[in-house]
Structures are given as structure tokens and as C-alpha cells.
Amino acid sequence: NAMFYWQRSAYHFQPQKNWMNDPNGPLYHKGWYHLFYQYNPYSAIWGNITWGHAVSRDLIHWLYLPLAMVPDRWFDFYGVWTGSATLLPDGQILVLYTGKTNESMQVQNLAYPANLSDPLLLHWLKYPGNPVMVPPLGIQHDDFRDPTTAWLGHDGTWRLTLGSKLGMWECVDFYPVAINGSVALDTSALGPGVKHVLKASLDDTKVDHYAIGSYDPMTDKWTPDNPEEDVGVGLKVDYGRYYASKTFFDHHKQRRVLWGWINETDTETADLQKGWASLQTIPRTVLYDNKTGTNILQWPVEEVESLRLNNTVFKEVVVEPGSVVPLDIGTATQLDILAEFEIEALDISSTTNQVLDCGGGAAERSTYGPFGLLVIADASLSELTPIYFRPLNASDRSLRTYFCTDTTRSSKASDVFKQVYGGKVPVLDDEKYNMRVLVDHSIVESFGQGGRTVISSRIYPTEAIYGAAKLLLFNNASRVNVKATLKIWEMNSAFIRPFPVEGDDS
Numbered sequence: 001n002a003m004f005y006w007q008r009s010a011y012h013f014q015p016q017k018n019w020m021n022d023p024n025g026p027l028y029h030k031g032w033y034h035l036f037y038q039y040n041p042y043s044a045i046w047g048n049i050t051w052g053h054a055v056s057r058d059l060i061h062w063l064y065l066p067l068a069m070v071p072d073r074w075f076d077f078y079g080v081w082t083g084s085a086t087l088l089p090d091g092q093i094l095v096l097y098t099g100k101t102n103e104s105m106q107v108q109n110l111a112y113p114a115n116l117s118d119p120l121l122l123h124w125l126k127y128p129g130n131p132v133m134v135p136p137l138g139i140q141h142d143d144f145r146d147p148t149t150a151w152l153g154h155d156g157t158w159r160l161t162l163g164s165k166l167g168m169w170e171c172v173d174f175y176p177v178a179i180n181g182s183v184a185l186d187t188s189a190l191g192p193g194v195k196h197v198l199k200a201s202l203d204d205t206k207v208d209h210y211a212i213g214s215y216d217p218m219t220d221k222w223t224p225d226n227p228e229e230d231v232g233v234g235l236k237v238d239y240g241r242y243y244a245s246k247t248f249f250d251h252h253k254q255r256r257v258l259w260g261w262i263n264e265t266d267t268e269t270a271d272l273q274k275g276w277a278s279l280q281t282i283p284r285t286v287l288y289d290n291k292t293g294t295n296i297l298q299w300p301v302e303e304v305e306s307l308r309l310n311n312t313v314f315k316e317v318v319v320e321p322g323s324v325v326p327l328d329i330g331t332a333t334q335l336d337i338l339a340e341f342e343i344e345a346l347d348i349s350s351t352t353n354q355v356l357d358c359g360g361g362a363a364e365r366s367t368y369g370p371f372g373l374l375v376i377a378d379a380s381l382s383e384l385t386p387i388y389f390r391p392l393n394a395s396d397r398s399l400r401t402y403f404c405t406d407t408t409r410s411s412k413a414s415d416v417f418k419q420v421y422g423g424k425v426p427v428l429d430d431e432k433y434n435m436r437v438l439v440d441h442s443i444v445e446s447f448g449q450g451g452r453t454v455i456s457s458r459i460y461p462t463e464a465i466y467g468a469a470k471l472l473l474f475n476n477a478s479r480v481n482v483k484a485t486l487k488i489w490e491m492n493s494a495f496i497r498p499f500p501v502e503g504d505d506s
């Protein structure tokens with residue numbers, strides 16, 4: 001549909017048409033990254049859920065493949081729901097997924113590639129003895145789903161975790177991180193020097209929450225480092241429009257890679273009109289942040305840098321209180337931005353206490369902020385999306401910083417959901433404020449302080465499209481100048497297209 005065509009992203013994975021939700025069973029096999037995803041082959045809204053399938057050499061350029069699994073057995077009659085892949089030491093690949101049975105019960109099923117020597121893993125077999133797990137006594141038949149990748153205990157037994165109620169935990173993820181912060185670990189890694197991240201997607205709020213803790217393999221108990229930051233009450237994987245994330249260990253590049261689903265914030269009617277819905281984030285590496293010891297670090301996989309074209313550098317641009325500075329970079333719809341900010345003459349003794357959050361948005365001024373970027377803005381600033389830092393005085397006089405995205409003025413359209421997103425971000429004493437922002441038409445992914453706090457958002461501008469989209473700096477601090485240094489790349493488009501398979505003469 002031409003009217004909505006500009007909303008298609010240029011380098012984010014999205015279905016050619018129809019509805020997509022959770023990433024499923026990501027894995028690397030014989031030179032190819034495989035992404036499966038919850039997919040409705042018939043419509044741009046959720047339903048008839050199958051496993052869509054795509055492959056890539058580099059996590060950026062993708063080939064769509066035929067559906068990997070469709071509901072064709074009694075044990076997945078109402079849907080092939082979310083699941084994960086486990087690579088066994090002997091090279092086998094096992095997938096465990098949730099099936100919704102002919103009686104609407106949620107059960108766990110095994111599947112495996114028909115032919116491991118096929119790098120594209122085109123054909124999948126479902127284990128004839130399925131289901132392999134049914135809801136245990138006391139668990140509702142529709143509250144039992146989304147198995148993780150399995151890990152191997154010292155006793156030789158494979159374990160996995162999955163979600164249930166109180167307050168449905170969907171798409172649980174559970175993985176080790178190295179305390180030294182420099183290497184990624186295989187899912188079965190245990191022992192000293194290892195912590196474990198537990199992540200749950202909370203069905204009632206549609207937020208991915210995580211916490212860092214210790215896993216005792218003898219008792220199979222996980223304990224959060226800080227009980228006040230336990231899963232569901234503390235950190236979010238992403239503070240924006242983001243859900244159902246899942247990691248996998250990429251043994252090819254020895255890294256842990258995180259996928260996440262970015263849903264639309266427009267209406268179902270608009271999705272049906274444009275004929276597709278949802279995107280996946282640019283895959284992100286995940287490491288433990290050994291500088292703060294309190295959070296993970298997320299960063300776009302290095303392969304996205306292969307899309308960088310010409311760059312423009314701005315050095316120490318001074319932005320005065322209450323002002324904006326246009327950045328003359330030409331077309332600003334596909335960008336990779338690195339920005340660093342310094343506050344001039346910071347004197348934190350002289351301010352009053354302020355509300356500790358993102359405020360009412362980028363227009364709400366305080367002593368030290370907000371300051372940052374205006375992305376996807378039109379020339380008259382009738383549409384704009386601020387990505388900003390908001391440093392504030394806590395009652396103990398220490399400075400606390402929030403990293404935020406304000407989508408309330410991102411579109412003149414009235415039938416889109418607009419919100420101020422954000423959360424706290426640790427800024428250490430010797431650090432400047434820094435952000436990385438990936439802009440791709442209708443999606444903005446922002447990484448604060450090297451990926452300590454991350455925000456993804458969907459925006460639907462009506463004016464600030466194609467050549468009309470601009471990039472600016474802004475400073476809404478009431479008292480201080482901000483100095484900004486930036487490096488900005490225009491981004492190429494990725495190839496994301498169908499793979500010609502046998503029998504396909506299109």
C-alpha cells in the first residue's frame with residue numbers, strides 16, 4: 001500500500017506482509033543465522049500462528065524462507081507458539097515449542113530438522129511422541145508456555161525453564177553472563193565468575209523485565225543480587241515498545257545475541273490497510289556491565305556497521321538553554337548516530353529536589369536538562385521525537401540521570417499511541433553522557449551510556465518523511481549550556497527478500 005510505504009523500515013527485519021510477533025528459536029548453523037518468528041500467514045493481525053523462517057549470513061541481510069512449522073497436529077492444532085532451540089554437543093538441533101492443542105491446552109513439543117546437512121534447515125519434523133510436557137497439577141491449562149533453551153547440569157541432565165502464573169510470565173529467558181564482562185558464555189556455562197540473568201515478559205503490562213542473580217545448580221534456585229530489583233519490579237530490557245525478547249549463544253562469533261519484537265503503536269485498522277505489522281530490533285550483543293555491576297549492556301551487533309555510508313562529524317557544538325541547533329546532514333531517515341554530551345559548569349549543590357523520572361516529556365524543563373537529539377523532525381518542528389538525558393538531584397543531593405524518548409509529538413496523526421518512555425541510567429563520575437541512536441523511518445532504537453538503558457520506539461510521522469526528515473540538537477535545561485560532539489552515518493538499506501526455492505517460480 002503506497003500510502004503507508006514510507007513506514008517500512010530499510011534495515012530492520014520485518015515480514016514481507018502480514019503479522020509477526022515473538023522471535024523464536026534463533027540459532028547459527030553451517031554459516032547461516034536462522035530466525036524463526038510467530039507469524040500469521042493470512043492477516044496483519046495476530047492469529048493462525050505458525051513459525052515463519054528467515055536466514056542471514058550476517059544478521060542484517062535476510063532471505064525469507066517457507067514456513068518452518070504450521071499447526072497440523074492435534075498437539076499444536078490452535079497454534080505453533082513460542083519456543084527455543086538447543087544445540088546438543090553431538091551437533092543435533094532440538095527445538096522445544098508450545099503447542100495449543102485441539103482442546104486448547106498449552107503443551108510443550110519437540111521438533112528437529114529433517115536434514116542437518118541442509119544449511120537452510122528447510123524441513124522440520126515434529127516428534128511423534130509429542131507432547132513431551134503437559135501442565136502439571138495445579139497449573140491452568142492455558143498458563144504453561146514458552147520453553148527456554150536448555151542447559152546441561154553437572155549431573156548430565158538437561159534443564160529448561162518456562163513460564164506460568166501468578167501474573168503470567170511469558171517468554172522467560174535464562175542465561176549466564178561472565179562477571180569480568182569481556183566474554184559471552186554458552187547457555188550451559190556454570191561455576192565461579194558466572195552470574196545468571198532471568199528475564200520474563202509480563203503479560204499484563206507487556207514489558208520485558210530482567211534481573212541479575214546467582215543460580216545454584218545443586219538446588220536449581222536462582223536468587224537476585226538485589227531483592228529490590230527482582231524480576232518485574234526492577235530493570236527493563238528495553239523501556240520502549242518491546243516484548244518477548246530472547247537470546248542465543250552464537251558459537252560462531254562467541255557472543256550472546258538478543259532479539260526483541262517491536263510492535264506497532266498505530267491501530268489494527270491501519271495495520272490491515274498497510275498489510276503488515278511489527279518489526280524485530282537490530283540484534284544486540286549482551287554482556288554483564290562490570291563497571292556498574294548492576295545491569296547488562298546491550299549493543300547493536302557489529303555487522304550493522306557494514307551499512308554505514310558517508311559520515312559527518314560535529315565537534316563541541318554549544319547548545320544554550322532553551323535552544324535547538326539543526327544538524328545539516330541531508331536526509332535523516334536512515335541514520336546511525338553516536339553522540340556525546342557534556343554539561344558546562346555543573347554545580348549540583350544549588351538546585352532543588354526534582355521528580356525522579358522522564359518528566360512530562362522533553363518540554364518539561366529543569367536545571368540540567370533535558371538535552372539530547374530531535375530525530376525525525378520536520379522543518380517547522382510540528383513533528384519531532386526527542387531522545388534525551390535528564391539529570392536530576394536526588395534528595396541525598398547526588399545526581400541521578402534518566403534516559404528517555406518522548407513520542408508525544410512524533411506524529412500529527414491522532415489515532416496512534418504516543419508516550420514518554422524511559423528509565424534511570426547509571427552515569428559514572430568520570431563519564432560524559434553518551435547515546436547511540438539507530439533511526440530507520442518509523443523505528444528508533446536508542447542506547448544510553450553504552451547500552452545500560454535502551455529504548456525502542458515506533459513513530460508514524462506524517463510530515464517528517466523521506467527528505468523532509470531532519471535531525472537537531474536541543475537543550476531544555478534552564479541553567480546550563482550543553483556541549484555536544486557527534487559522529488553521524490547515513491545508513492544503507494539492507495536486502496531483505498524472498499529466497500528462490502525449488503518449486504517457487506515467482
Ligand code: DQQ
Pocket residue numbers: 021022038049081082098145146170171243244
Ligand atoms: N506470544 C506467543 C506465546 C507467548 C506470546 C503466541 C508472547 O507463546 O506467550 O503468539 O507474545
